[in-house]
Amino acid sequence: MTFKKMPWVALLAVFALVVAACGGGDDAADETTTTEAEVTTTTAAPETTTTTEAAPAIELLIWADENRASAIEEVAPAFTEETGVVINVELVDFGQIRDQVGVAGPAGEGPDIFIGASDWVGELATNGVLEPIEGGAWSAPFTDASLNALTFDGTLYGVPYAVEAVALYYNTDLVAEAPATFDDLIAACEADAVEACLGVPGAGDATDAYHNYPFISATGGYIFGEADGVYDPTDVGLDSEGAIAGAEFLSEISASGVLGKTNYDEAKNLFLAGEQPFWITGPWELGGAADWTVPWSVAKIPTIEGGTPQPFIGVQAFFLSSFSENKLVAQSFLFDFIASEEGQNALFAADGRPPVHQTIIDNVAGNAAISAFGASAADGVPIPNIPEMSSVWGTLGDNLQLLRNGEIDANTAMTTAAEAVRAAIEG
Amino acid sequence: MASRDAAVTPPAITREKATVVERRMKPRKWMREIGWRHVLLIIFAFFSLYPVIWILSASFNSSDSLATARLIPKSLTTENFTGLFDSPLTPVGTWLWNTWKVAIIASVLNVIVASLAAYAFSRLRFKGRRAGLLTLLLVQVFPQFLGFIALFLLAIQVGETFEGFGVNSHTFLIMVYLGGAIGFNAFLIKGFMDTVPNSLDESAKVDGASPAQIFFRIVFPLARPVLAVIFIITFINIYSEFILARTLIRATEQFTLAVGLQLFVESEYAAKWGSLAAAALIGAAPIVLTFLVAQKQIIGGLTSGAVKG
Amino acid sequence: MNRARSSSPLSWGFWVKIGVIAIIDALIVFTVPVLIANESYLLLTMFVGAALLLNWAYLSPRAEASKWLAPGLIFMAIFVVFPVIYTGYVSLTNWQTGNVLAKQQVIDQLESQVIRAEGDGVPLELDIYRDPAGQLAFLVRDPEGNTYFGIARDRTSDPIDDPLIDPGVDISVESPDQIGDFQILSLRDLLAIANQIENLVLDIPGQGVARAQSASTAQLIQAGQRYAYDPNTDTLFDAQEDVTCSIEAGNFICEDGRRLDPGWVIVEGFDNYAEVFTNERIRNPFVKVFTWNLIFALGSVFITFAIGLALANALQDERLRGRAVYRSIYILPYAIPAFLSVLVWRGLLNESYGQVNNLLESLGLNAIPWLGDPFWAKVAVLLVNAWLGFPYMFLITSGALTAIPEELKEAARVDGASAWRVFRTITLPLLLVSTAPLLIGSFAFNFNNFVLIFMLTNGGPPVPSAAVPLGETDILISFTFDLAVNAGRGNQFALGSAIVVMIFVIVAVLSAVSFRFTKRLEEVYG
Incomplete structure (x- = not known):
């Protein structure tokens, strides 16, 4: 290893030159293609009247999860046919969409349009990832509740297509008719002398604030104060009188055995085994209902001490990225196709969640279960879509779990939760 | 058994023992020397298989709830398996191919690059060796998946300059996996190389062999059993890695299996257990089968590594 | 890799080497202008650095060790060290909900408002x-x-x-x-x-x-743009409200007190680290969480190693039948993606309908509240992690056991040592020498085994009356990351990064200490 370095260097230089000469051609070619692309995207000139045939197709990138992707692919060909715009759908896990648009969008790799839920709006809009959308003729057929849920700070973001809220499934063999009040529900269980009565996720080994919120809201509890759709994060209502009364009620029916200490699967199992006449959960279970062996129906959650339970409403929607380079095209797709009756129909057919477009709602009026979930949603309140909501889920769920498991009382649960939320928001 | 290319072929030493066939032994002696092993092995085989049996059961179950599953489903169905290959949205076959491609290339390269580094640490004496070793280990303590945003941004930059090598490209993913385990694997291989007696390469050195010759003719063949094990471990780790893969790969047809499987757990409440279980089994089967079939080679490699000191 | 190549000047191996380096150099020389044009300075640094290292390593006669190390070093630097550095950088910023864009992107967005x-x-x-x-x-x-x-x-x-x-x-x-x-x-x-x-x-x-x-x-x-940015004064003018907005910590704050969203990412310094130390919500539960974290990580390493070694050792005897089947069975837990098997375990361990309790009851034992009780939840976490981790240890110890010279054991046996004694005095120490780094690595991995905790218990069961969302099985990374990700207003990604860096330091120190210990071991036995 002691020979001189010089020949190596000379050799290196020669090789480098050779390879350089070969590589040059490719590089030049690359440059031409990029400039061409720039020309077509930036000018699309009025001087050239017949550019449309030659110009490369505009493409829209949509992020959706598996269910929704199939619906989009159903609507997309018509749009491509009419406009020449190519729709590319990428499958992204639903939970991932929220995190990834915030990274991919600003870095120039994000979608033009993506699927999401109404409670993301505050965070994404604050991050500057969402483009505001104007209501107009397209939005007239949609329910006010669905549009309100997508409104943050007075601005609308997104085109809705479905609404979700929990309701009461009941076993029609064990219960003749849907109970109107909780007393009726308890009476029905006593009459049947069944072992379990009502199954709601969020006890045993599981945390679940979402499913238990109707109990808190029925007696006047709330999470954040709200006026005209604008939330006040300094007004935390988790330890308000109404919220504690609701927790008290939860605690009572847990202690008396009416409400089982169930997690999601336990509540579901007992209901499907016919051992538990009542079960509170959402419309996503309807997809598998055809295989159920118990006869069932759905109704609104019965009133609690005279108060109407207000379940959380989540609205599923299409959002427009503020980093889209084809916003006009994207909005044309959203307004003229996704928001259209055909588009909404295809989405309902593929996804099965209760619709928010008036015509589709009327069309499915014969479907008792969908109507019942729609009615439950009509009583509900939107999941607060402000970013501060992030501090609520964990601590509220934990405390309600402990409450239902009988480890703490209602007052402790709700004041602990409220204090934790306030402390988090103050930072 | 004997490795053809090894300059020094270690004699197989345990062959004659194997001629004592298990069943010919006296019961008490059998129990003392063999039986207890079976007891232990069976207990852990049960432990190992227990959840797998349930996954198997779920994969043949027509209902999509894991919770309501019985060990022997009420209605057996193969729909979960056939359904996987029907849907254009979930091209499981393509995912499997992608996974094998990425995992094999990355782990082969990983083992080669890591053993080169390990050789330097084991056999050469140079400045900063100890510090380098420690750094290797400490840097690897940082979980690579926590740096996914950095890797994602890097992929975007790469893609801007080298079209097709950034986000969505298997090349980039392979390089990420390649880099991800080198330090640790090098450390491990180094540990094993240390147990290979130095006397062999010392004598080769006296005969005028260069470090490269020593590496390729002596150390690498001798370290082969360990390299095989590390290859398998790296391979399987990559096979089931999903946090980085799902950040770096977007297009469905580019997915690896673990990323694709996530699609079946669509939401917190509505997972497609049957399809998920079926796909996981289809993914696991080749690994287990390979291991079952190629065991002779792997274990053969293992025993040939035992050398006289 | 069948034939070794000599590096002497006249062999063709030499020419291949020169050729490869020349091609790599040429490629890099080519990409430099492109990278500069694309303003990819990060990549530029990486490429040039890698090229310099390669050339030095393979052309300098003095760089013998670097020849072996260069490829590995380059990949490690880019794909492991860079993410660490980047995480360190993020931890010094204000990256959080509302501050994720670059300043120019924010200005563009605001200026597009009418x-x-x-x-x-x-x-x-x-x-x-x-x-x-x-x-x-x-x-x-x-x-x-x-x-x-x-x-x-x-x-x-x-x-x-x-x-x-x-x-x-x-x-x-x-x-x-x-x-x-x-x-x-x-x-x-x-x-x-x-x-x-x-x-x-x-x-x-x-x-x-x-x-x-x-x-x-x-x-x-209305015609007219609402906000106009003035680069000279670095302020924003709001034409609608007729006020000026100046910059404060990555946001425009207007004279009328409005804070404009979105904001952008700025480097703030060590604020996030100070926050970790001073924030009582993080500090108070620290000892409790850290203790369990240590038990969890050490326990997992010990249990998986013990099982893996026991099985590998039991399979050593060549007279044993069915070895191939056993080995394949032990590979199974490893071959199924962990997130799926953890979810399955969750179902199996359920208190009321879980199959594990069914099994216990059929054996005449009491049902165990696996995931709902503070003690049993910890046992469950260790149990599932044992299942997930033992195949790895089994493979490693199998490899290590066969690498131990049989003669050493033979010699001891000839001297009349019992099998156990041979194992304890010869096999185990030698095994520890070769697998020590592996055990340290396994410890480090389990210390941050977020995926397992998140999917199995999500930290639960919750600790009653905790001022923050805290669970009995929370480890540092799950507890603190939960605080940072589910913060008071969206997420505090930068704070999360600071936490990750600090945990990294903790684990690195623990690993370095054990590394010194294994060095001693090596000097004694190696």
């Missing part, structure tokens, strides 16, 4: 026309049926004096295909020039301007 006045945002129907000269015209119809037709202009140019044209036909209900020289654009033609139309407006005297939104809708707005 002045809003009462009666604004009236939705209009829109049709777009083009004349043979390529001029574009808008036909807009408001909800009251008023119609306007006129030449559209770029929104950044000055208003046209007399933009509206009398169409000469009735356009109040339907839009004709042809108005004068202007031909209506089909959706296809229109979207082909969408990027141009986006920037067009039609002046409607006395009302504002109509701006296209989609192919068929427009919106009535």
Whole structure:
């Protein structure tokens, strides 16, 4: 290893030159293609009247999860046919969409349009990832509740297509008719002398604030104060009188055995085994209902001490990225196709969640279960879509779990939760 | 058994023992020397298989709830398996191919690059060796998946300059996996190389062999059993890695299996257990089968590594 | 790799080496201008650094060790060290909900906003026309049926004096295909020039301007951009409220007290680290969480190693039948993606319907609240992690055991040592020497085994009356990351990064200490 370095260097230089000469051609070619692309995207000139045939197709990138992707692919060909715009759908896990648009969008790799839920709006809009959308003729057929849920700070973001809220499934063999009040529900269980009565996720080994919120809201509890759709994060209502009364009620029916200490699967199992006449959960279970062996129906959650339970409403929607380079095209797709009756129909057919477009709602009026979930949603309140909501889920769920498991009382649960939320928001 | 290319072929030493066939032994002696092993092995085989049996059961179950599953489903169905290959949205076959491609290339390269580094640490004496070793280990303590945003941004930059090598490209993913385990694997291989007696390469050195010759003719063949094990471990780790893969790969047809499987757990409440279980089994089967079939080679490699000191 | 290549100057191996390096150099030389043009300075640094290292390692006669290390070092630097550094960088910023963009992106977004006045945002129907000269015209119809037709202009140019044209036909209900020289654009033609139309407006005297939104809708707005950024003073002027907004920690704060979202990412220094130390919500539960974290990580390593070694050792005897089957069975837990098997375990361990409790009950034992009880939840976490981790240890110890020279054991056996004694005094120490780094690595991995905790218990069961969301099985990374990700206002990604860096330091120190210990071990036995 002691020979001189010089020949190596000379050799290196020669090789480098050779390879350089070969590589040059490719590089030049690359440059031409990029400039061409720039020309077509930036000018699309009025001087050239017949550019449309030659110009490369505009493409829209949509992020959706598996269910929704199939619906989009159903609507997309018509749009491509009419406009020449190519729709590319990428499958992204639903939970991932929220995190990834915030990274991919600003870095120039994000979608033009993506699927999401109404409670993301505050965070994404604050991050500057969402483009505001104007209501107009397209939005007239949609329910006010669905549009309100997508409104943050007075601005609308997104085109809705479905609404979700929990309701009461009941076993029609064990219960003749849907109970109107909780007393009726308890009476029905006593009459049947069944072992379990009502199954709601969020006890045993599981945390679940979402499913238990109707109990808190029925007696006047709330999470954040709200006026005209604008939330006040300094007004935390988790330890308000109404919220504690609701927790008290939860605690009572847990202690008396009416409400089982169930997690999601336990509540579901007992209901499907016919051992538990009542079960509170959402419309996503309807997809598998055809295989159920118990006869069932759905109704609104019965009133609690005279108060109407207000379940959380989540609205599923299409959002427009503020980093889209084809916003006009994207909005044309959203307004003229996704928001259209055909588009909404295809989405309902593929996804099965209760619709928010008036015509589709009327069309499915014969479907008792969908109507019942729609009615439950009509009583509900939107999941607060402000970013501060992030501090609520964990601590509220934990405390309600402990409450239902009988480890703490209602007052402790709700004041602990409220204090934790306030402390988090103050930072 | 004997490795053809090894300059020094270690004699197989345990062959004659194997001629004592298990069943010919006296019961008490059998129990003392063999039986207890079976007891232990069976207990852990049960432990190992227990959840797998349930996954198997779920994969043949027509209902999509894991919770309501019985060990022997009420209605057996193969729909979960056939359904996987029907849907254009979930091209499981393509995912499997992608996974094998990425995992094999990355782990082969990983083992080669890591053993080169390990050789330097084991056999050469140079400045900063100890510090380098420690750094290797400490840097690897940082979980690579926590740096996914950095890797994602890097992929975007790469893609801007080298079209097709950034986000969505298997090349980039392979390089990420390649880099991800080198330090640790090098450390491990180094540990094993240390147990290979130095006397062999010392004598080769006296005969005028260069470090490269020593590496390729002596150390690498001798370290082969360990390299095989590390290859398998790296391979399987990559096979089931999903946090980085799902950040770096977007297009469905580019997915690896673990990323694709996530699609079946669509939401917190509505997972497609049957399809998920079926796909996981289809993914696991080749690994287990390979291991079952190629065991002779792997274990053969293992025993040939035992050398006289 | 069948034949070794000599590095002597005249062998063809030498030429191959030179060739490969030359090609790599040439490629890198080529990409440099492209990288500079793309402003990818990060990549540029990486490429040039890698090239320099490669050339030095393979051309300098003094760099013997680097020849072996260079490829590994390059990949490690880019794919392991860089993410660490980047995480360190993020931890010094204010990256959080509301501050994820770059400053220029924020300014662009704010400057694209337009002045809003009462009666604004009236939705209009829109049709777009083009004349043979390529001029574009808008036909807009408001909800009251008023119609306007006129030449559209770029929104950044000055208003046209007399933009509206009398169409000469009735356009109040339907839009004709042809108005004068202007031909209506089909959706296809229109979207082909969408990027141009986006920037067009039609002046409607006395009302504002109509701006296209989609192919068929427009919106009535006041002409004029709402925010204007002044690079000289680094301030933003809000024309609607007539106030100036100045910069404060990555956001524009206006004179009237409004904080404008979005904000951007700035480097703040060590604020996040100070936050970790001073924030009582993080500090108070620290000891409790850290203790369990240590038990969990050490316990997992010990249990998996013990099982793996026991099985590998039991399989050592060549007289044993069914070894291939056993080995394949032990590989199974490893071959199934962990997130799936953890979810399955969750179901199996359920207190009321879980199969594990069914099994216990059929054996006459009591059901165990696996995931609901503070003690049993910890046992469950260790149990599942044992299942997930033992195949790895089994493979490693199998390899290590066969690498131990049989003669050493033989010699001891000849001396009359019992099998156990041979194992304890010869096999185990040698095994520890070769697997020590592995055990340290396994410890480090389990210390941050977020995926397992998150999917199995999500930290639960919750600790009663905790001031923060805290669970009995929370480890540092799950507890603190939960605080940072589910913070008071969205997430605090930078704080999370600071936590990750600090945990990294903790684990690194623990690993370095054990590393020193294994060095001693090596000196004794190695």
